[in-house]
Amino acid sequence: MSEALLRASGLHLAFGGVRAADGIDLDVMRGEFLAIIGPNGAGKTTFINMTTGYLKPHAGEIAYEGRRITGLSPRAIVRLGIARSFQLPQLFLEHTVEQNVALAVASREGIWSPLVPLLRPGYREEARDILDRFGLSAIADTRADALNEGARKLADIAMAVALKPRLLLMDEPTSGVAASEKMAIVETLVTVLRDAKVTAVFVEHDMDVVERFADRVAVWSQGRIAALGPPAEVLADPAVQREVIGIERHAATPEAPHA
Amino acid sequence: MRKLEFLLALALAGAMIAAAIAAPWLRFVLTIALAKGIAVMGILLLLRAGQVSFGHALYIAFGAYTVAFLAPRLNDAVLLLVVAAGGAALLGLVIGLFVTRYRQIFFGMLNLAMCMVFYSLLEKLYHITKGSDGIRVEIMPVAGQALDRIAYEWTIFGIALALAFALGALLRLYLVSPMGEALKGIKTRETRLEFMGVPARGVLLAAYVVSAGVGGIGGALIAMTSRHVTPLLSYWTASGELVFIAILGGAGGVLGPFLGAAAYELIRVYAAASFADAWQMILGTALLLVILFAPGGLWGMAARAIGGRSR
Numbered sequence A: 001m002s003e004a005l006l007r008a009s010g011l012h013l014a015f016g017g018v019r020a021a022d023g024i025d026l027d028v029m030r031g032e033f034l035a036i037i038g039p040n041g042a043g044k045t046t047f048i049n050m051t052t053g054y055l056k057p058h059a060g061e062i063a064y065e066g067r068r069i070t071g072l073s074p075r076a077i078v079r080l081g082i083a084r085s086f087q088l089p090q091l092f093l094e095h096t097v098e099q100n101v102a103l104a105v106a107s108r109e110g111i112w113s114p115l116v117p118l119l120r121p122g123y124r125e126e127a128r129d130i131l132d133r134f135g136l137s138a139i140a141d142t143r144a145d146a147l148n149e150g151a152r153k154l155a156d157i158a159m160a161v162a163l164k165p166r167l168l169l170m171d172e173p174t175s176g177v178a179a180s181e182k183m184a185i186v187e188t189l190v191t192v193l194r195d196a197k198v199t200a201v202f203v204e205h206d207m208d209v210v211e212r213f214a215d216r217v218a219v220w221s222q223g224r225i226a227a228l229g230p231p232a233e234v235l236a237d238p239a240v241q242r243e244v245i246g247i248e249r250h251a252a253t254p255e256a257p258h259a
Numbered sequence B: 001m002r003k004l005e006f007l008l009a010l011a012l013a014g015a016m017i018a019a020a021i022a023a024p025w026l027r028f029v030l031t032i033a034l035a036k037g038i039a040v041m042g043i044l045l046l047l048r049a050g051q052v053s054f055g056h057a058l059y060i061a062f063g064a065y066t067v068a069f070l071a072p073r074l075n076d077a078v079l080l081l082v083v084a085a086g087g088a089a090l091l092g093l094v095i096g097l098f099v100t101r102y103r104q105i106f107f108g109m110l111n112l113a114m115c116m117v118f119y120s121l122l123e124k125l126y127h128i129t130k131g132s133d134g135i136r137v138e139i140m141p142v143a144g145q146a147l148d149r150i151a152y153e154w155t156i157f158g159i160a161l162a163l164a165f166a167l168g169a170l171l172r173l174y175l176v177s178p179m180g181e182a183l184k185g186i187k188t189r190e191t192r193l194e195f196m197g198v199p200a201r202g203v204l205l206a207a208y209v210v211s212a213g214v215g216g217i218g219g220a221l222i223a224m225t226s227r228h229v230t231p232l233l234s235y236w237t238a239s240g241e242l243v244f245i246a247i248l249g250g251a252g253g254v255l256g257p258f259l260g261a262a263a264y265e266l267i268r269v270y271a272a273a274s275f276a277d278a279w280q281m282i283l284g285t286a287l288l289l290v291i292l293f294a295p296g297g298l299w300g301m302a303a304r305a306i307g308g309r310s311r
Ligand SMILES: Nc1ncnc2c1ncn2[C@@H]1O[C@H](COP(=O)(O)OP(=O)(O)O)[C@@H](O)[C@H]1O
Pocket: A015, A018, A019, A020, A038, A039, A040, A041, A042, A043, A044, A045, A046, A047, A220
């Protein structure tokens, strides 16, 4: 718990005049669940994009298990054990949910077998098992382009989990998920991740979820980390409340702004 | 559905054999149709990834000229088929390394460009290729057996049919394998593949090499059947024809290319005989009707007729 699995130091990245990362220093500890909160445009997704090799920081570096990964391709980074899910689900739209997950399972071992079916017993069972744990079994045979937003989101995360990462980065895993199902889903997700000893970083707008499931929370603001610590402390900070949570609480639970 | 597809394939093969027995000129037409169907399976493979090659006649021409050039030295149909397939696949690897960097219209047009370069070479290097006169291909032994003309033509027809079955069966496996499904993933969400650790370009390249290889086989069979190769095999209309057949037949299943090729060749022959100059119009109308009323092509129609769902 005391050892950093991922270490980002001095990350800078600007798009034109917009500083999406303006000196990010962050250690993600092995085994922890780290929540990232902050207003839209603060650079949360950019951090995930840099960590997974999709964007290259202009300055600074990211180390994973002591190894520098800045500049590696997304493919190389996944192979090291870092997977991600997406703010906008990235599914194979003409495949079924089961095939989507099975493809992720298959890609762990390389997908270079041209003559054995994707849905061979081993892969299929593993995919079914993951879908089961995510409560997606009923829609296993539904094509991804026919899913509702919540199911897409879950399938997207299920695919990332199927890669058996050691570090999982989730970009707003609960946005688009119906409020009534949210807690149950996060509960399941957390169980799955804890069982597999996965370290998780997740961008989250729902403070109830953050309070309940995060070991630490990092507050993003204009490309910087404005606060970092246990949720109880950070969320109680008046500055954080004013700048971030006020807005977030409103957006997340408009009926109970002071809860 | 699997079984029905197989039965339909058997029925189609039976009909082809019956037609070939009934009329020798149909045997010729159907051998060409089978050869093109084999090549069009390669187009179908690339269509899975959402990519359309407008230059795959290149591999047909390459396979055909391989036969024409090597027949004097390597005088056996079986050997030549193997060499044509391997050579075309190798050429596909070299060209594929370049063209698989591109997608959509760029992919299509680069393939077309390669194909046209090959056409010009065949046309211009007269001392090697005899230019637009082309090269004659003599009747050759098959697996060491010297054959008379009739036996030879039947044998090539039989080989084409057997290859259609074997390669069709292999393609069917390929399409539902991890490699085939990843290929289909390129069409809808290529970047996700990268985020799963899968090199999307490698997946497309593998399919491209296979498509080139079957193109080479189709070309070799065409050379052995028509027994005359010309640069026109690599002309851009020949590439368009392959795409035409793929759409006409339907890209949803491996029978599509063969339904499409048989329909294409038969319409062409009958229409050309009956309406002289109007056959292109008739073919065009046929394609238009298919696109408008049966987007799954002939295979889609057949699949619906036999009560299954095309995949
Ligand atoms: N690829 C990009 N090109 C240009 N601007 C970008 C790109 N990605 C992010 N940005 C900008 O960087 C800022 C941070 O974006 P993002 O990381 O998506 O924020 P968040 O996820 O916190 O809402 C925004 O102003 C956004 O418009």
